[in-house]
Amino acid sequence: MKKILIFTIVSVLCAVSVNAMELSLERAVEMILAESQDLKKAEYNINRARAGLDAVKSNRWPKVSGSASYMNIVNVESPGSPMGINLSGFGSLPAGVPAFIEIPDNIGMLGLTATLPIYTFGRIGNAAEAAGHAIAVAGSGSELAKREICAAAAQIYWTAKMTEEIVKISQKNLQLSINAERRLKTVSRANRANLVKISADIAAKEIALSDAQFNRDSAHRLLKIMSGIKENKNLVLTDEFPDTFAEKTVPQELDANPEWDMLESQIRMHEAQAAARLAERNPVIGANASYNYTMIHNSPRVWNGGDSQSANIGIALQVPIWDGKAARINSDMDMLSADAVRQDLDKSKKLKSNEYRDALLNHERLRANLTQRNTARDLAEMTVQMSIDRFFAGQTSAVELSDVMTALMQMDMAVLNAKFNILIAEESIRKLSGK
Numbered sequence: 001m002k003k004i005l006i007f008t009i010v011s012v013l014c015a016v017s018v019n020a021m022e023l024s025l026e027r028a029v030e031m032i033l034a035e036s037q038d039l040k041k042a043e044y045n046i047n048r049a050r051a052g053l054d055a056v057k058s059n060r061w062p063k064v065s066g067s068a069s070y071m072n073i074v075n076v077e078s079p080g081s082p083m084g085i086n087l088s089g090f091g092s093l094p095a096g097v098p099a100f101i102e103i104p105d106n107i108g109m110l111g112l113t114a115t116l117p118i119y120t121f122g123r124i125g126n127a128a129e130a131a132g133h134a135i136a137v138a139g140s141g142s143e144l145a146k147r148e149i150c151a152a153a154a155q156i157y158w159t160a161k162m163t164e165e166i167v168k169i170s171q172k173n174l175q176l177s178i179n180a181e182r183r184l185k186t187v188s189r190a191n192r193a194n195l196v197k198i199s200a201d202i203a204a205k206e207i208a209l210s211d212a213q214f215n216r217d218s219a220h221r222l223l224k225i226m227s228g229i230k231e232n233k234n235l236v237l238t239d240e241f242p243d244t245f246a247e248k249t250v251p252q253e254l255d256a257n258p259e260w261d262m263l264e265s266q267i268r269m270h271e272a273q274a275a276a277r278l279a280e281r282n283p284v285i286g287a288n289a290s291y292n293y294t295m296i297h298n299s300p301r302v303w304n305g306g307d308s309q310s311a312n313i314g315i316a317l318q319v320p321i322w323d324g325k326a327a328r329i330n331s332d333m334d335m336l337s338a339d340a341v342r343q344d345l346d347k348s349k350k351l352k353s354n355e356y357r358d359a360l361l362n363h364e365r366l367r368a369n370l371t372q373r374n375t376a377r378d379l380a381e382m383t384v385q386m387s388i389d390r391f392f393a394g395q396t397s398a399v400e401l402s403d404v405m406t407a408l409m410q411m412d413m414a415v416l417n418a419k420f421n422i423l424i425a426e427e428s429i430r431k432l433s434g435k
Contacts, residue, residue: 020234023227025157031227032153039149042142049138053131059124062116070302073105082298108302111292118315121282126275133269140262147258151431153226155424160223161237162420163216169416170212173409174205176384180401183392194391197398201405241419245367248426250435254356257432263345270338277331281320289313356432363425366418373418377411384408 033039075083084102117124181198220235229235290312297305387404390396429435 019232020236021229022236022238023157023223023229024237025154025239028157028223028227029150029153031229032156033146033149035226035228036145036149038145039142042138042145046135046138046142049131049135052134053128056124056127056131059120059127060117062114064112064114067109067111067113069109070300071107071109072300073103073107075105102298104296104298104305106297106300106302106305108295109292111290113290114288116287118285118287120279120284122279123276123282123284126272126279130269130272130276133265133272136265137262137269140258140265144258144262147431147434151427154427156219156223156226157237157239158241158420158423160216160219160235161239161241162416163212163219164237165241165416166413167209167212167216169409169412170205170209172412173405174202174209176388176405176408177201177205177402180388180391180398191398194398197402201398201402241416241423245363245370245419245422245426247367248360248363248429250360250429250433252357252360254353254432256434257348257352258434259348259352260345263341263348266341267338267345270334270341274331274334274338277327277334280327281323283317283319285315285317287313287315352432356429359425359428359432363422363429366422366425370415370418370422373411373415377408377415380404380408380411 073083075081082102083105177198181195181202184195184198221231223229223235224231224233292310293307294310295302295305295307297303384404387396387401391398391401
């Protein structure tokens with residue numbers, strides 16, 4: 001039976017190990033980036049903007065079109081009779097000359113037409129410039145999305161890790177009460193009030209532990225979903241909370257951000273679009289060429305009749321005369337859009353700069369206070385040990401022991417929360433500055 005029990009335990013441990021997956025912060029960020037629909041959408045926007053530029057540039061190339069047509073000329077006076085000329089009314093006719101000459105009334109045509117813009121006075125050039133700025137907008141949007149996703153991924157990972165640590169803290173706190181109860185029960189004539197108090201603490205701490213375990217499982221489940229990991233996998237988070245944090249060697253003022261680049265590109269895009277709208281009032285010089293092949297016959301079988309060919313090549317000048325002020329109005333609308341984006345850019349610079357400065361100051365504040373928090377936590381642990389000794393010496397009550405245990409748990413939580421906030425502040429700095 002002993003061998004069977006050992007074998008069973010080993011088998012279970014091996015099964016758990018096989019089903020477990022080690023996951024580092026770096027790997028988690030990579031997997032979440034690969035799974036992110038927002039990042040994929042940003043990449044699609046870049047490709048769409050590039051396609052827009054190609055579409056504008058295609059207007060510089062020749063356009064060739066073909067046509068084919070068939071036409072039958074109807075004799076209006078006598079729809080059932082063929083078209084022709086009646087010579088009988090002109091007197092006697094020479095021998096061999098028919099009195100009625102039928103005109104071929106079935107016409108088939110095949111043709112090719114080519115046009116090429118030579119100079120559009122800014123129509124295509126400004127539109128291409130606007131499309132180029134649209135690509136820059138999409139590129140900055142993609143970088144912005146990537147930074148946002150990386151910061152969110154790190155927060156999800158460290159949240160999952162923090163919930164693990166909270167479970168450990170709750171287990172430790174519960175075990176302190178269990179040990180105290182076990183030891184108290186070994187003492188003769190144990191104070192019943194103390195036993196009741198410790199039992200109540202154990203019940204409350206078991207509930208707190210259950211809540212912490214639920215939060216841990218929820219955090220792990222979210223991390224799996226965002227990373228594309230199967231839910232039945234057990235995660236082993238390999239990155240630990242650091243004990244010390246270095247000072248951030250980054251500029252104290254934010255000098256660049258993808259959102260600013262995106263808004264600046266939007267301004268230039270609207271300005272180029274406005275110029276393209278105004279250019280619609282300018283003339284267009286283009287070259288054109290055409291070729292036509294015509295077949296005529298008395299019957300629908302036009303290919304059995306006569307044929308002819310014609311071709312032409314030339315240059316055309318198209319001059320818009322009056323468009324009802326549409327070009328000017330559309331241009332003004334684009335310029336107003338550019339002005340609106342300028343306001344968004346000014347607002348973004350203020351908010352992002354303040355957010356960056358707050359992240360730096362918060363990082364330094366938390367980093368500076370971490371040493372004091374650790375010291376307070378160590379003193380709280382010493383207080384718990386002294387209170388336990390005094391409790392079993394009959395010098396204090398279970399109420400005081402419960403208070404110092406709660407204080408220790410709160411200090412453990414405070415240290416853990418400070419580390420978490422420092423890491424999140426670092427991610428905020430990295431998201432804003434890219435460093």
